[in-house]
Amino acid sequence: MEQFNNIPGYELVKAEELKDVKGTGFLFRHKKTGARIGVVKNNDENKVFSIGFKTPPKDSTGVAHITEHTVLCGSEKFPSKDPFVELVKGSLNTFLNAMTFSDKTIYPVASCNDKDFRNLENVYLDAVFHPNLHKVDEIFKQEGWHYELDNENDDIKLNGVVYSEMKGVFSNPDSVAQRSVTDVLFPDTEYGVESGGDPDVIPELTIENYRAFHKTFYHPSNSYIWLYGDIDVEEQLTWMDREYLSFFDRITVDSSVKIQKPFGGIRKCERFYSVDEEREDGKGVFYSFNVLAGENTDLLKGLGFEVLDYCLFGAPGAPVKKALIDAGIGDEVWDYYEGGILQPYFSVDVKNAPPGLADKFCDIILNTLKKCVDEGLNVNTINAAINSQEFKYREADFGGYPKGLMYGISALSTWLHNDEMVFDNMRMGDAYNELRKKVGTGWFEDLIREYFLNSKHGVVLTVSPKVGLNKEKADKLAKKLADYKASLSKAEISALIDDTAKLRKYQAEPSSEEDLKKIPLLSISDIKKEGRGFNNEKILPYLGDVLWHEYDTNGIAYIRLAFKMDCLKSDELFYATLLNDALAVVDTDKRGYGELNDEINMYTGGIYSKTDYFIDLKDYKHYTPYLFVTGSCLYGQIDKTFELMKEIISGSKYDDTKRNKEIFLESKSIMESRLLGNGTAMASLRLKSYDSEAGVFDDATSGIAYYRGLKKLAENYDKEAAKTAEKIKEVANKLFTRENLIVSIICDKEGIDKCTKGIEDIISVLPSVKQEKLLVLRPSAKNEGFKTPGQVQFVCRGGNFKKAGFESSGVLNVLTSMLSYGYLWNEIRVKGGAYGAWMNISQDSGFAYLGSYRDPNLRQTNEIYEKLADHLENIDMDDREMTKAVLGTFGKIDAPLTPRQLGERAFNAYASGKTYDDIMKNRKEALNCTVEDIRKTAPLVRAIVDQNMICTIGAAATVEECKDLFKTVEAIL
Numbered sequence: 025m026e027q028f029n030n031i032p033g034y035e036l037v038k039a040e041e042l043k044d045v046k047g048t049g050f051l052f053r054h055k056k057t058g059a060r061i062g063v064v065k066n067n068d069e070n071k072v073f074s075i076g077f078k079t080p081p082k083d084s085t086g087v088a089h090i091t092e093h094t095v096l097c098g099s100e101k102f103p104s105k106d107p108f109v110e111l112v113k114g115s116l117n118t119f120l121n122a123m124t125f126s127d128k129t130i131y132p133v134a135s136c137n138d139k140d141f142r143n144l145e146n147v148y149l150d151a152v153f154h155p156n157l158h159k160v161d162e163i164f165k166q167e168g169w170h171y172e173l174d175n176e177n178d179d180i181k182l183n184g185v186v187y188s189e190m191k192g193v194f195s196n197p198d199s200v201a202q203r204s205v206t207d208v209l210f211p212d213t214e215y216g217v218e219s220g221g222d223p224d225v226i227p228e229l230t231i232e233n234y235r236a237f238h239k240t241f242y243h244p245s246n247s248y249i250w251l252y253g254d255i256d257v258e259e260q261l262t263w264m265d266r267e268y269l270s271f272f273d274r275i276t277v278d279s280s281v282k283i284q285k286p287f288g289g290i291r292k293c294e295r296f297y298s299v300d301e302e303r304e305d306g307k308g309v310f311y312s313f314n315v316l317a318g319e320n321t322d323l324l325k326g327l328g329f330e331v332l333d334y335c336l337f338g339a340p341g342a343p344v345k346k347a348l349i350d351a352g353i354g355d356e357v358w359d360y361y362e363g364g365i366l367q368p369y370f371s372v373d374v375k376n377a378p379p380g381l382a383d384k385f386c387d388i389i390l391n392t393l394k395k396c397v398d399e400g401l402n403v404n405t406i407n408a409a410i411n412s413q414e415f416k417y418r419e420a421d422f423g424g425y426p427k428g429l430m431y432g433i434s435a436l437s438t439w440l441h442n443d444e445m446v447f448d449n450m451r452m453g454d455a456y457n458e459l460r461k462k463v464g465t466g467w468f469e470d471l472i473r474e475y476f477l478n479s480k481h482g483v484v485l486t487v488s489p490k491v492g493l494n495k496e497k498a499d500k501l502a503k504k505l506a507d508y509k510a511s512l513s514k515a516e517i518s519a520l521i522d523d524t525a526k527l528r529k530y531q532a533e534p535s536s537e538e539d540l541k542k543i544p545l546l547s548i549s550d551i552k553k554e555g556r557g558f559n560n561e562k563i564l565p566y567l568g569d570v571l572w573h574e575y576d577t578n579g580i581a582y583i584r585l586a587f588k589m590d591c592l593k594s595d596e597l598f599y600a601t602l603l604n605d606a607l608a609v610v611d612t613d614k615r616g617y618g619e620l621n622d623e624i625n626m627y628t629g630g631i632y633s634k635t636d637y638f639i640d641l642k643d644y645k646h647y648t649p650y651l652f653v654t655g656s657c658l659y660g661q662i663d664k665t666f667e668l669m670k671e672i673i674s675g676s677k678y679d680d681t682k683r684n685k686e687i688f689l690e691s692k693s694i695m696e697s698r699l700l701g702n703g704t705a706m707a708s709l710r711l712k713s714y715d716s717e718a719g720v721f722d723d724a725t726s727g728i729a730y731y732r733g734l735k736k737l738a739e740n741y742d743k744e745a746a747k748t749a750e751k752i753k754e755v756a757n758k759l760f761t762r763e764n765l766i767v768s769i770i771c772d773k774e775g776i777d778k779c780t781k782g783i784e785d786i787i788s789v790l791p792s793v794k795q796e797k798l799l800v801l802r803p804s805a806k807n808e809g810f811k812t813p814g815q816v817q818f819v820c821r822g823g824n825f826k827k828a829g830f831e832s833s834g835v836l837n838v839l840t841s842m843l844s845y846g847y848l849w850n851e852i853r854v855k856g857g858a859y860g861a862w863m864n865i866s867q868d869s870g871f872a873y874l875g876s877y878r879d880p881n882l883r884q885t886n887e888i889y890e891k892l893a894d895h896l897e898n899i900d901m902d903d904r905e906m907t908k909a910v911l912g913t914f915g916k917i918d919a920p921l922t923p924r925q926l927g928e929r930a931f932n933a934y935a936s937g938k939t940y941d942d943i944m945k946n947r948k949e950a951l952n953c954t955v956e957d958i959r960k961t962a963p964l965v966r967a968i969v970d971q972n973m974i975c976t977i978g979a980a981a982t983v984e985e986c987k988d989l990f991k992t993v994e995a996i997l
């Protein structure tokens with residue numbers, strides 16, 4: 025083990041081997057300031073640095089959140105207006121962001137390139153310690169909140185990035201319900217306020233209090249620094265001391281979080297969210313049951329709660345979940361154990377419930393739990409839960425997020441409250457065996473008894489819809505603003521107009537070249553020349569289409585069965601999607617769905633299904649849709665996993681109409697959350713259905729069309745139940761055939777040899793049926809405006825450049841990358857106050873769209889889209905700007921992928937006919953992209969915008985106001 029006992033300026037507090045992350049952990053103290061530095065040294069090339077501060081806020085003005093946004097708006101060494109944006113645009117970062125939690129704020133960066141990594145660290149450290157927010161008032165106004173008044177006769181308005189962002193958050197009933205939980209559970213502590221900022225309270229924040237907040241908390245003595253990966257520890261720490269830490273002296277910062285005094289039992293509370301009109305079904309109530317659960321430092325108990333989460337509430341057929349649904353309380357039940365804060369709690373929630381059932385909801389939970397304790401928990405289910413958790417822990421697949429980032433965040437969940445406990449969450453490997461020893465001893469039952477049945481502190485929260493709440497608030501605000509205006513003298517009004525103009529000027533004015541140049545920049549030659557290839561090998565030809573994607577998966581096999589769906593008729597797509605939802609969660613001919621789920625979790629890392637499609641590169645109008653059934657497992661369980669997948673495909677029973685109903689209502693509820701929470705994804709998906717058959721397919725299987733089908737089904741379920749079950753079975757019989765199947769397996773050599781028998785088995789149960797291609801779908805430009813009860817818009821506009829005669833090119837990668845933090849960022853976020861905006865281009869299909877996220881505007885945003893081509897035609901970028909644009913593009917293209925993602929990417933290439941030459945052609949085009957190339961995209965962008973396809977999900981009043989933009993306007997839910 026390397027030791028770092030003598031790094032000048034630092035004291036090594038401890039070092040420990042961390043075999044689960046194949047590295048060593050070192051905890052240092054900076055002697056002069058007391059700054060804490062946690063280091064994990066291993067071979068991961070995706071290096072992570074993060075600096076965090078303990079920042080529990082005292083009120084809901086969003087001060088922590090606004091500070092988070094604004095430290096990145098220029099600093100002493102890097103005084104340009106938006107170094108963060110410069111870095112996103114012009115570095116090879118694999119992650120770059122900042123996040124506010126209820127008790128901390130963190131600033132993480134990641135990169136595989138050493139030089140880049142140092143640049144990012146440098147800019148971030150200067151930003152947090154020496155930001156310009158103390159000198160420039162506009163920074164607070166832009167990102168926090170400000171009054172807006174352009175003309176003497178206008179009404180005064182409120183605007184600001186965080187203000188709009190939080191209005192967006194509070195537009196979603198799910199968020200209102202979730203955020204209310206800590207509010208009622210911790211009324212006397214810092215967790216009881218809204219750290220993101222409550223839009224009603226944000227305008228109470230003064231610039232003085234905000235600056236004081238930064239001064240108090242952003243100090244090395246209150247900091248938590250994190251370094252991860254293949255780094256030179258000594259060099260890193262020496263540099264950090266020399267450049268930043270040594271300039272500070274140790275101070276005492278009171279950033280402690282108070283402990284909530286127990287209520288002595290379970291309390292009841294009520295909150296509301298806004299709707300425009302009464303729901304027809306009279307539902308829409310959330311009930312949430314919350315109890316304190318153990319101590320932040322007791323990680324074994326934490327794992328125990330995670331196990332209970334699965335056994336009692338989470339798994340299909342879990343007793344409490346089942347009891348709640350059977351009693352008709354809610355369409356969707358979810359629960360979670362929040363272990364990342366000082367006082368962990370456990371939450372059980374239902375949504376879409378009828379009113380007046382809070383007592384019944386609470387009784388059902390407690391009575392069912394009592395029964396579980398009396399009878400003892402199902403041992404198989406506990407073991408399945410432990411295995412499934414251990415699998416996830418060891419797989420450590422965080423999708424697109426760097427491992428070191430996720431480890432850093434989980435480290436803080438204990439480290440923040442206990443200086444010694446920095447690496448404990450990375451050493452949980454042995455804890456799973458520890459937990460297995462507790463099965464059957466009554467340990468889990470004791471947890472239920474102590475923390476649920478005899479809870480000393482809990483809340484049953486009801487969150488109900490209330491008609492016109494938003495309007496009430498809007499009216500109140502309008503009156504407040506009118507009163508405020510009336511209170512102003514003529515001189516004050518003209519000062520306000522001046523301030524508004526000054527802010528607009530500040531926003532419109534680019535940073536000086538001199539300031540921009542201070543931000544360090546790599547050169548194009550730092551980008552790798554070679555692109556990433558694909559590992560696609562056809563094996564076992566006598567078994568049909570079998571693809572092996574050879575990657576080092578660390579002893580895990582990902583088994584994917586892809587069934588072509590083009591044998592279906594268009595009206596069967598809906599039932600195929602219901603099938604997709606029902607697979608692996610309905611009974612099979614061997615066992616009930618509860619037991620099936622335990623089997624799956626006992627032996628595998630999960631079995632699930634999803635639909636997807638791939639565009640034929642030779643003909644962009646042609647695509648192939650698939651239903652994927654996917655299982656993952658350790659090599660020792662490959663046979664068993666195939667066996668379970670076979671059982672699911674060939675033996676599932678779709679005729680339990682009661683079970684079907686539960687599944688569909690849950691899907692409907694999940695879709696509702698997506699419609700309200702991630703409107704841009706849903707609106708752009710809908711927009712795609714205006715353009716192509718593939719788009720219609722996507723919308724029918726995961727978009728608004730599917731949601732509408734579910735809604736209709738729910739309304740007539742009793743009449744439709746038998747027919748629906750029959751149809752699902754029919755569709756399953758059509759899809760699961762030998763001819764439709766492509767087997768795709770991701771693993772290394774050792775794993776693939778173990779798969780032959782399983783593949784043979786699967787094929788042997790599939791019938792061989794020749795079927796015609798029947799699927800024909802009809803896209804049409806519907807141009808819809810969808811109204812929600814929310815307060816923000818998701819504005820999408822798009823078209824197809826291939827239809828207009830343009831070709832795909834790597835230049836388009838550079839274009840989309842630079843627009844998201846260039847023109848669209850400036851116009852729609854900085855000036856417009858939206859949370860974000862971007863352009864998305866599918867090189868394969870030719871479909872492209874412009875989309876805004878949590879946008880206070882609609883018409884104005886649409887006009888900005890219309891001006892994009894003009895902007896590009898005349899765009900001026902010097903060499904430095906161009907280099908940044910290309911670097912930013914390759915940060916994304918070359919971001920590390922997990923083995924699973926590499927395999928999926930390889931399959932994608934196979935299914936669409938993409939070759940390594942295609943990748944390299946695209947790569948060269950992007951690498952060599954010039955400003956002239958960007959200007960030449962103007963006609964392409966104009967063609968897209970001129971196709972005039974538009975779809976928006978947004979606040980009812982705003983959509984109504986802009987009715988003329990759409991062919992139809994209707995409520996979405």
Ligand SMILES: [Zn+2]
Pocket residue numbers: 089093186189
């Ligand atoms: Zn934010």
